[in-house]
Amino acid sequence: MAIISSTFHIFVFLLAMESGLIWGTNTSPCCEPVEATDNDKIQFALNLEFMEAEFFLRGALGEGLDAINSSLAEGGPPPIGGRKANLDPLTHRIIEEFGYQEVGHIRAIINTVGGFPRPLIDLSPQNFAKLFNKAVGFTLKPSFDPYANSLNYLLASYVIPYVGLVGYVGTIPGLTYYTTRRLAASLLGVESGQDAVIRTLLYERGKEEVYPYGITVEKFTNYISTLRNELAMCGIKDEGLRVPKKLGAENRTTSNILSADAYSLSYARTPPEILRTVYGTGNESRPGGFYPHGANGNIARSFLFPDKY
Numbered sequence: 001m002a003i004i005s006s007t008f009h010i011f012v013f014l015l016a017m018e019s020g021l022i023w024g025t026n027t028s029p030c031c032e033p034v035e036a037t038d039n040d041k042i043q044f045a046l047n048l049e050f051m052e053a054e055f056f057l058r059g060a061l062g063e064g065l066d067a068i069n070s071s072l073a074e075g076g077p078p079p080i081g082g083r084k085a086n087l088d089p090l091t092h093r094i095i096e097e098f099g100y101q102e103v104g105h106i107r108a109i110i111n112t113v114g115g116f117p118r119p120l121i122d123l124s125p126q127n128f129a130k131l132f133n134k135a136v137g138f139t140l141k142p143s144f145d146p147y148a149n150s151l152n153y154l155l156a157s158y159v160i161p162y163v164g165l166v167g168y169v170g171t172i173p174g175l176t177y178y179t180t181r182r183l184a185a186s187l188l189g190v191e192s193g194q195d196a197v198i199r200t201l202l203y204e205r206g207k208e209e210v211y212p213y214g215i216t217v218e219k220f221t222n223y224i225s226t227l228r229n230e231l232a233m234c235g236i237k238d239e240g241l242r243v244p245k246k247l248g249a250e251n252r253t254t255s256n257i258l259s260a261d262a263y264s265l266s267y268a269r270t271p272p273e274i275l276r277t278v279y280g281t282g283n284e285s286r287p288g289g290f291y292p293h294g295a296n297g298n299i300a301r302s303f304l305f306p307d308k309y
Contacts (some may be wrong), residue, residue: 030272030284031234033170038180039113040298041171044271045187047295048164048278049105050076050118055160056099058082058123059146059153060092065103065118072106076117080292081124085147091154091201098161098194105187112183119296127289128156131280135223140213151210154202155220161195162259163228163274166237170268192266196258203241203257218242225259231277237267271299 034041050073054064062084065073087095109115129143132155146156168188175181199221206218215223222240229238239247239259248254249264260266269277272284280289284303287294294304302309 029233029276031270033174034271034299036299038175038177041175041271042109042113042180042184043116043297044295044299045164045167045171045184046106046109046115046297047119047291047300048160048167048274049102049109051121051123051278051290052160052164053099053102053106054079054082054121055123055157056095056102059085060087060096060099065106068100068103069107072103072110072115073118074115076296077120079121079123081122081127083147085153086149087153088150091150094197094201095153095157101190101194105190108183108187112179116296119291120293122290122292128159131159131227131289132220132224134280135220135227136215137223142212144213151205151208151217154198155210155217155224157198158202158221159224161191161198162238163269163277165191165195166267166269167271167274169266170270170273173268199241199257199259203255206241228277231280231282232269232273233276233282234269234273237269237273272303275300275303 036044050065057064057068058079059082061067064079064082066078085095106115125143125145125147128146129140132144133139144152146152165188168184168191172181172184172188175184202217202221206216208217209215210217210220218241222242225238225240229236232238239256241256242254243256245251245254248256249260258264275284275295276282278290278295279287281287285306287304294300298309
């Protein structure tokens with residue numbers, strides 16, 4: 001089966017953006033920072049930290065946040081479908097550590113600004129399969145299973161920390177108080193490290209074809225990044241592991257181990273962009289994807305129930 005090139009994907013995406021055809025909209029999406037308190041902005045990140053904690057802990061240990069510190073979930077429902085992955089020893093060590101780090105992030109946020117109940121999170125193989133099908137543009141057979149092996153799990157992990165990373169980059173400039181700025185910066189440091197590790201492990205295997213799909217690791221990352229750009233609807237703020245030289249660092253490399261802009265600075269996203277992405281709907285008011293009932297906190301709920309906020 002012929003695979004559409006990543007460069008062509010980007011070209012089609014930009015053309016669609018120009019014509020307002022992405023996801024059936026001809027209106028400009030909200031790409032500006034939201035007006036909210038520091039506490040609400042930091043609490044919004046809890047949604048992503050819960051997802052990361054559950055995915056990493058369950059992938060490494062076969063059990064999640066409730067087994068480590070159930071009080072942090074504040075009575076929220078357990079995730080759907082997460083399970084222990086078939087990981088090699090090195091990947092297992094890395095992912096287990098990431099899981100514990102996410103528990104610390106949740107605790108730090110709750111201790112600083114307060115928390116909310118863990119939202120319902122869908123980590124099922126079926127949900128990941130839908131996302132990967134949408135990314136490549138056709139139905140993968142057999143269905144993509146993130147828990148089948150280390151490579152699949154790393155590709156699924158590629159989907160997650162980067163969303164939190166760009167969210168923190170977008171949040172920090174709008175924070176007012178030293179305490180919340182310091183917390184967000186500290187969280188960003190570890191999130192960016194996690195993303196760099198995942199991308200490096202994938203880059204090492206970039207030319208390898210993912211069995212049995214005949215699609216290389218690099219192409220999978222480019223497809224996923226293109227999909228996230230399409231869903232967020234605010235331009236290119238996400239790039240895979242291989243890019244045209246004109247998009248590489250100082251236009252001198254096609255490798256793209258760290259995703260960054262023309263100045264090699266991190267991209268930033270707003271809460272609406274993030275919700276469009278993690279819901280998988282391209283609409284911050286229409287839940288789905290990883291959050292079947294929507295994310296929690298005042299910012300996320302304000303898009304679901306605008307009359308109440």
